[in-house]
Amino acid sequence: MNIKTAALTGGFNDPVFQSQSVFRKLMDGMARPGSIHHVEDAMGQPEPLGAAAGAIALTLLDHETSVWLSVGLAKSPAANWIGFHTGAPITREKAEARFAFVEAGATIASFGLFSAGTQEYPDRSTTIIIEVAEFDAGETLTLSGPGIQRSTTISIAGLPEVFQRLWADNRALFPRGVDAVLTAGSRFLCLPRTTRIAASRAGE
Amino acid sequence: MTDLASYNFAYLDEQTKRMIRRAILKAIAIPGYQVPFASREMPMPYGWGTGGVQVTASIIGPDDILKVIDQGADDTTNAVSIRAFFEKVANVAVTTHTKEATIIQTRHRIPEQKLGEGQVLVYQVPIPEPLRFLEPRETETRKMHALEEYGLMHVKLYEDIARNGRISTTYAYPVKVAGRYVMDPSPTPKFDNPKMHMSDALQLFGAGREKRIYAVPPYTDVVSLDFEDHPFEIQKFEQPCALCGARGVYLDEVVLDDKGGRMFVCSDTDHCEERREEGHTGEMPSQEAAE
Ligand SMILES: [Zn+2]
Numbered sequence: 001m002n003i004k005t006a007a008l009t010g011g012f013n014d015p016v017f018q019s020q021s022v023f024r025k026l027m028d029g030m031a032r033p034g035s036i037h038h039v040e041d042a043m044g045q046p047e048p049l050g051a052a053a054g055a056i057a058l059t060l061l062d063h064e065t066s067v068w069l070s071v072g073l074a075k076s077p078a079a080n081w082i083g084f085h086t087g088a089p090i091t092r093e094k095a096e097a098r099f100a101f102v103e104a105g106a107t108i109a110s111f112g113l114f115s116a117g118t119q120e121y122p123d124r125s126t127t128i129i130i131e132v133a134e135f136d137a138g139e140t141l142t143l144s145g146p147g148i149q150r151s152t153t154i155s156i157a158g159l160p161e162v163f164q165r166l167w168a169d170n171r172a173l174f175p176r177g178v179d180a181v182l183t184a185g186s187r188f189l190c191l192p193r194t195t196r197i198a199a200s201r202a203g204e
Numbered sequence: 205m206t207d208l209a210s211y212n213f214a215y216l217d218e219q220t221k222r223m224i225r226r227a228i229l230k231a232i233a234i235p236g237y238q239v240p241f242a243s244r245e246m247p248m249p250y251g252w253g254t255g256g257v258q259v260t261a262s263i264i265g266p267d268d269i270l271k272v273i274d275q276g277a278d279d280t281t282n283a284v285s286i287r288a289f290f291e292k293v294a295n296v297a298v299t300t301h302t303k304e305a306t307i308i309q310t311r312h313r314i315p316e317q318k319l320g321e322g323q324v325l326v327y328q329v330p331i332p333e334p335l336r337f338l339e340p341r342e343t344e345t346r347k348m349h350a351l352e353e354y355g356l357m358h359v360k361l362y363e364d365i366a367r368n369g370r371i372s373t374t375y376a377y378p379v380k381v382a383g384r385y386v387m388d389p390s391p392t393p394k395f396d397n398p399k400m401h402m403s404d405a406l407q408l409f410g411a412g413r414e415k416r417i418y419a420v421p422p423y424t425d426v427v428s429l430d431f432e433d434h435p436f437e438i439q440k441f442e443q444p445c446a447l448c449g450a451r452g453v454y455l456d457e458v459v460l461d462d463k464g465g466r467m468f469v470c471s472d473t474d475h476c477e478e479r480r481e482e483g484h485t486g487e488m489p490s491q492e493a494a495e
Pocket residue numbers: 445446447448449450469470475476477479
């Protein structure tokens with residue numbers, strides 16, 4: 001019963017303008033990898049889905065986009081909440097998912113089972129939204145690539161340890177590959193497949 | 205859903221906007237690659253920028269300030285209609301001043317004024333496929349892009365040099381984006397190609413009839429195809445703008461009378477007006493020329 005109530009509450013109060021506003025931040029985020037954006041409104045999304053991840057789901061998902069959820073999310077009221085508010089079918093097949101949501105601290109073994117698109121249609125790939133503990137703390141990473149003037153640094157606490165290796169493997173598939181959005185509560189940053197990530201030593 | 209008026213904000217329904225928004229994000233993630241999308245009928249004919257209009261409609265919000273240009277001018281029929289369309293369906297503020305705009309929709313030119321980080325340039329594209337003139341079949345051009353097989357494109361350009369002593373293409377001059385995809389800047393004069401390189405602004409391209417969206421993120425390499433012995437060159441104009449005296453800008457020829465009188469003026473009308481307001485003058489600063 002709890003699960004049902006949680007699934008029905010929340011969502012955008014003003015879907016047209018709120019989704020436009022969140023989309024523009026996503027667009028700016030993808031165009032300027034590593035730039036941090038935040039969503040202002042509470043979506044009433046159930047734990048362990050974060051506010052930014054919830055807003056991204058409401059903005060981009062619908063019945064045409066199947067979505068894969070990590071175990072913690074799949075077992076939580078968040079699964080029904082996403083289904084109810086967006087109409088997106090939930091899939092257990094990573095390769096079928098247009099979007100994937102991963103809760104904080106979940107293990108990521110590989111991006112390999114998600115769709116990287118094809119050489120002819122590299123756009124047919126999964127976008128993975130990964131919750132981390134916080135930005136401006138933890139390990140400092142240096143980003144470079146399209147959208148970044150020379151280089152930029154970001155700090156992320158709670159990024160799975162294997163992420164950098166997985167990302168380098170993903171980068172090597174270009175133009176195929178997954179794209180990622182890292183979320184931390186109401187904040188997020190984007191990592192399109194073009195972004196190169198290096199660990200920075202400076203200041204550590 | 206709230207009310208009907210906001211439901212159809214910017215003309216498109218929410219599901220269409222979501223579909224286009226997803227395509228835009230993938231386009232940004234794969235610079236220069238043409239993402240297919242399900243183009244909608246718009247209340248204007250193809251050739252009127254329906255692709256650009258759908259992109260603008262999917263990104264625009266109440267805080268935006270929109271500028272629309274056709275060639276370099278804000279006052280042509282095409283630019284005026286598209287601007288009026290968005291004033292009506294999205295109730296957004298519009299401007300002719302490049303500096304003030306947050307979204308600039310264009311049919312040909314890139315404004316002379318350097319664009320900034322807070323701006324998005326949306327191109328209306330008629331033919332998005334740079335390899336189409338070599339190969340009419342979509343399955344084949346897609347394969348060529350997939351395999352990065354651009355040899356034929358180079359051969360064709362080189363034949364052009366052999367025939368004309370130079371590459372004669374002055375519009376839609378092909379570029380390579382981020383070292384990977386060959387892209388058609390569409391009817392943009394090649395004069396503007398260098399402005400696409402490492403731009404501070406995001407550039408989005410929409411082709412309505414051909415159902416393609418592509419993008420160049422900010423700070424991305426955009427290199428015009430050329431050869432060591434025939435490097436890429438932009439058009440050079442011998443005289444400055446007759447109205448504002450600007451040099452190093454793209455000029456249009458204007459016929460003054462039936463006796464063969466003519467002058468060259470800035471194609472970017474906003475740039476020209478702004479310079480004249482600042483007190484710059486050309487050799488023909490009179491009013492009748494501006495009318
Ligand atoms: Zn002028």
